[in-house]
Amino acid sequence: MPPLTDSRLFLRDDELDQSVGLILMAQRQLQAAAETARKGAGLSHSELDVLVGMRSFPGRTVGELRGQLCMTAPTFARVLGQLDGRALVRKQRGVVDGRRRQLYLSEAGEALMAAVTEALRGRLRAAYRIAGAENVAGARATLDALVTGDADG
Numbered sequence: 835m836p837p838l839t840d841s842r843l844f845l846r847d848d849e850l851d852q853s854v855g856l857i858l859m860a861q862r863q864l865q866a867a868a869e870t871a872r873k874g875a876g877l878s879h880s881e882l883d884v885l886v887g888m889r890s891f892p893g894r895t896v897g898e899l900r901g902q903l904c905m906t907a908p909t910f911a912r913v914l915g916q917l918d919g920r921a922l923v924r925k926q927r928g929v930v931d932g933r934r935r936q937l938y939l940s941e942a943g944e945a946l947m948a949a950v951t952e953a954l955r956g957r958l959r960a961a962y963r964i965a966g967a968e969n970v971a972g973a974r975a976t977l978d979a980l981v982t983g984d985a986d987g
Contacts, residue, residue: 857980860961867957871950880905880913882950888923888937889947895934902981922946 872882887899894902900910914937917923922943928934939947962970 864954864957867953868950871953875946875950877946878913878916880909881917884910884913884917885922885939885943885947886950886954888939888943889951892938893926893936895928895936897934899937917943 868882868886872879877885883903883905884899887894887903891899891902896910896914900907903910905913914923918925920942921940924938924940924943925935926938928936962973965973
């Protein structure tokens with residue numbers, strides 16, 4: 835029988851504050867890595883956010899992606915319309931609910947995002963190498979819990 839472990843996690847406020855600071859600084863570093871590619875592609879910050887979201891989570895509905903990106907409905911609709919006008923996105927009728935539209939990058943959108951995502955991958959790859967393979971799964975689980983709302987509480 836495996837030994838029982840205490841699954842409770844005790845973190846002091848100063849440790850949580852430091853983690854918040856690190857996450858926000860990491861976000862700025864990733865944004866800086868993508869900035870040159872974003873400008874070269876002629877994308878606004880909001881357009882880049884939507885395209886990254888679509889690349890990371892293909893098939894999300896309009897409402898799901900808008901919620902994850904914390905955009906207002908009018909802003910998301912405007913940005914999606916701009917990307918659609920440039921033929922960078924593809925909308926597909928939902929399988930379960932045909933009224934919902936699932937979002938995907940078009941071939942042109944995939945090509946445009948290749949340079950941006952490569953810059954981000956390089957930055958993240960270097961950080962993961964420093965942290966070590968044993969820490970990658972934990973880091974991903976933590977970030978996933980923050981993004982999906984599972985960490986609300």
